[in-house]
Amino acid sequence: MKELSKELESIVSTDGPDRLEEAKELIRKLRKMNLRWNIPALDTFIKKRHRAIFL
Helix, strand or coil, X not given: CHHHHHHHHCXXXXXXXXXXXXXXXXXXXXXXXXXXXCCHHHHHHHHHHHHHHHC
């Protein structure tokens, strides 16, 4: 989870379409992992990154 989070942190909204698709996939993976572990800080991080990249 830590490595995926670091990778997601490195993606910004101005990156190309391939990187943005990668961000979507990372978000999906992290959300799925967090269903099992239920880490509030990870949930907050995912929401923050989603807003920063896609909104």
